[in-house]
């Protein structure tokens with residue numbers, strides 16, 4: 001099948017080329033992101049392959065549907081960037097990669113916790129400048145600390161298991177309880193109780209209307225003073241302005257952020273020669289107790305290989321007229 005691959009990055013191109021030897025799809029790799037301004041590149045491609053910062057809004061979908069596109073293959077688990085209602089109306093079918101390596105993301109969230117706590121990011125820069133002082137680098141034992149996990153699906157469950165290994169007390173909030181976690185000693189509590197009791201809070205729910213700004217000024221005010229907040233979910237789970245205020249007032253003690261509300265057009269790009277125009281992001285980068293990375297929690301060899309395998313397999317199913325095992329169904333998700 002002819003595929004227009006948008007927002008191509010070097011880290012994934014060769015992985016897809018290797019996996020495509022099995023399928024022989026005709027792939028054109030575009031480096032540009034898919035937006036209403038680049039959508040005309042899709043003319044003649046029945047399939048679009050999109051990543052997390054491609055803009056699949058109503059206007060873009062309308063242009064690609066009119067150009068003959070029938071399938072959008074997301075090479076991500078999240079689909080919050082797709083206007084599902086519009087896709088449904090336009091007859092566009094959407095497939096995704098529901099699971100590629102929950103370990104990659106959970107392990108990365110742990111890496112953020114450990115780095116922030118033990119100030120590895122600061123120590124690394126210091127010793128390279130010849131500063132071997134330890135002042136300001138005091139951390140805390142993870143053993144016996146209370147960690148709150150918001151969302152105990154695939155990624156959150158693995159987080160819980162890893163944290164159990166560190167000797168942490170694990171609290172969880174989710175609309176569905178996972179009995180295996182309860183058996184492992186994880187305690188499900190209300191959202192507010194989790195906020196009030198946790199020393200560290202890690203977010204693993206999808207971004208849907210109900211979870212947008214789940215962490216707002218109210219939620220932040222309920223948290224313990226000095227709390228560590230970790231977000232490898234989606235940027236808009238947190239109200240960034242409210243977080244900045246809490247960091248300034250020193251109520252939030254640490255923030256580990258792999259995602260950011262306004263990351264589209266910034267994350268994944270090398271902007272080192274440019275003046276950063278996003279004032280909120282610039283402010284976040286001034287805090288010594290904020291560790292911010294560019295949406296890289298998924299980035300392991302295993303995850304990339306699984307993403308390529310599932311994405312090209314999803315497309316092959318569509319081409320052969322089979323049932324789409326990883327279809328995102330508009331009605332089902334809109335009711336969530």
Ligand code: NAI
Nearest residue numbers: 078151152153154155174175204205206210232233297298
């Ligand atoms: P999952 O679907 O397995 O788990 C999500 C959990 O959230 C489920 O247990 C569900 O019951 C719960 N949930 C959903 N809405 C809720 C609500 N309103 N209140 C309480 N609980 C709710 O998803 P998975 O695979 O664990 O991924 C979680 C999120 O992580 C994804 O949606 C995605 O946004 C993000 N992600 C980030 C990556 C990165 O590189 N930074 C990579 C992969 C995923």
